[in-house]
Amino acid sequence: MKKIITYLFLLTFVLVLFTGCTMPLxxxxxxxxxEVTLSSPAQLAVVDSLSPTLQWTYPSDTCAPEGYAITLWEGPILVTNIxxxxGNPSTSWGPGSPLQPGKQYRWKVAPINGTTLGPESGTGIFFTGPTCTDADLIAPVQLEPADGAIFNQSTDLLWWDYTAGCTPTGYKADVSTDSTFASGLLxxxxxxxxxxxxxxxxxxxECETYYWRVAARNGATIGAYSPTRSFIADTTGTCGSSESGMPExxxxxxxxxHDVCALPDGALPDPLSAGCVSDGAGSARANGIREEGEPGIAGVKVDLYFGDCDIDGTSDASVLTDSNGHYLFDGLTSFGTYCVAVNPTISPNDSILLPGEWTYPDSLTSAGVAYHTFGGVESAVHIDIIDFGWDYQFLPVFGDPTPTPVVGVNITNVPTFVDNSGFNTPFPQFAFDKNAFCRKGPGINYSDVTAIPVGDIVDIRGxxxxxxxYFIHWAKFNSDCWVAISTGHVLGDVSTIQMLTPPPSPAPTSVSPTKVPQQPQNPTVVPTVTPIKP
Incomplete structure (x- = not known):
């Protein structure tokens, strides 16, 4: 029996010796x-999964950071960080929800210790599949520049979106001084x-008019072209001045x-929650007024028509709203009447807006398209009040943190956010100036729940x-945790934020010193799993 035990011990020792021993760094x-090196997906690769695993390597084999912060932007506007x-030294990460098919994504990774962010990596670019077939090829949607706009070559790009839900092998963009593209091609x-x-x-x-169009391609097969747009080359800023004789x-x-109205299940509250009005049919809806704290909606496609609202036809220009919900059609040199419209049933709006309804403006088509028609667009006129209010059918949930959250009472260790009246009042917010860990308690001795990237904005609860x-709520991933005040800046008034009793401090763990075994010369290299932070 002793011999058997001895043999098993020796066998275990040999296996450890030849397979390697992964010790926490x-x-x-x-x-x-x-700075880390991005390794997968490969640059400009098309991935076949909507839940890809992003991987990178850290240059040191003698130490590891506490964790990594990942920035992931979704195209085409590349302003929404998802x-x-x-939360640990693992060198791989995947998004919390599936990505969109047929989209471009850009990503970066930075190591992080505590609340301090290390250098960011270079930018990786990948695309989600599937790859388009010849039958999938449709005309791309032009975004910028708008038709007839001023184009500064030093700062501006030709920019479009592809809405077929697949990724083509490439695009063919024609740019010419000839509107027929028979000559003068760049x-x-x-x-x-x-x-x-x-x-x-x-x-x-300079001051020359150029025309452009774009088509998706699948190898040698070229799909339908977009409509032709024009722009005026003006890098010096003089082509629209009185010196050139051209109008500004x-x-x-x-x-x-997001026009916010939070209603409980069952009977309507009396009085109605702030921001709600009766719909005349026994229920309530948002009031159509943009109030403090109501956020913009990113990534919504907005269409522009010159003249009447030919909503069933082709728009003269389209843009997507930015991360704050704002949109802009600039460089317009055709003057008169315009129509601006948002169709909630087309891509990408259907995946962003539905289900819900418009609360502003009142002008709607039978298909649910909201629109504004207005005149007076003349040289040097800049209109910035053409707004659209949307009330989500199921958002916000009554009593949950919302873009216009409700004030909490009876706060103990974990605050409650609904008072007896059900009225909504805004929480102050916290904007991150650097990537930061969000922890289970107020101190670096508490384990981290997640890492929040620079630029994100969260609600302050305590x-x-x-x-x-600060005790915060990160609505994007429904996380409640603590962040150091030094990692960002406050938006709003924090004078009413209540002091919270922290959870008990974690008990320190006693670790006996361990002798690190000597590594053999020229050891066999085997794959190892990066250890989880204790």
Missing amino acids: PTCDTASLQ GGGT PPGPEDVPLTRLSLGDPLV SASIGGIVW ISPDSQW
Whole structure:
């Protein structure tokens, strides 16, 4: 029996010796955090999964950061960050919900210790599948520049979206001084990558009018072209001045916003929650007024028509709202009457808005398209009040944190956010100036729940007794945790935020010193799993 035990011990020792022993690496010094190298997906690759795993490598094999912060932007506007954090030294991460098919994504990774962010990696670009077939090829949707707009070659790009739900192998963009494209063509840009933006390389002739169109391609097969648009090359800023005899351009803009009305299940409250009005049919809806704290809606496609609202026809220009819900049609040189419209049933709006209804404006088509028609667009006129209010059918949930949250009473360790009246009043917010860990308690001795990327905005629900940590709600991932005040800045008034009793501090763990075994010379390299932070 003793011989059997001895043999088993020796066998275990040999297996450990030849397969390697993964020991947790010590934490790197914060001041010497290094840039990671992105490894997967490969640059400009088309991935076949809507839940891809992003992978990278850290350059040191002697230490590891506490975790990594991932920034992930979704195209085509690339302003909505849907990234997160590992919360541990793992060098892989996946998005919390499936990505959209046929879209471009850009990503970066940075190591992070505590609340301090290390250097960001270079930018990775990948696309989600499936790859388009010949039958999938449709005309791209032009975004910028608007038809007839001023184009500054040093800063502006040709920019479009593709809405077929698949990724083509590339695009063919024609740019010419001839509206028929029979002559005067500029050298083509890259046609074998599905990027939806094009920088014009050859110098344009100042004050010259150029025409452009774009088509998706699948190998040698070219799909339908977009409509033809024009722009005026003006890098010096003189083509629209009185010296050139050309009129100054006009612009039209506004916001698409979430018009908030939170209602409980069952009978309507009396009085109605703030922001709600009776709909005349026994229920209630948002009031059609943009009030403080009601947020914009990003990524909504807004269409512009010159003249009457030919909503069933082709728009003269289209743009997507930015991360704050704002949109802008600038560089307009056709003057007179315009129509601006938002159709909630077309891509990408259907996946962003539905189910719900418009509360502003009152002008709607039978198909539910909201629109504004107005005149007076003349040279140097800039209109920025063409707004659209949207009331989500199931958002916000009554009693849950909302874009216009309700004030809490009876706060103990975990605050309650509904008072007896059901009225909504805004929480102050916290904007992150750097990537930061969000922890289970107010201190670095508490384990982290997640990492929140720079630029995100969260609701402040409480403050620690030492006034160094905020208890926040991250609506994007429905997370409640603590962040250091030093990682960002406050938006709003925090004077009414209540002091919270922190959860009990975690008990320190006693660790006996362990002798690290000597590594054999020229050891066999085997794959190892990055250890989870204790």
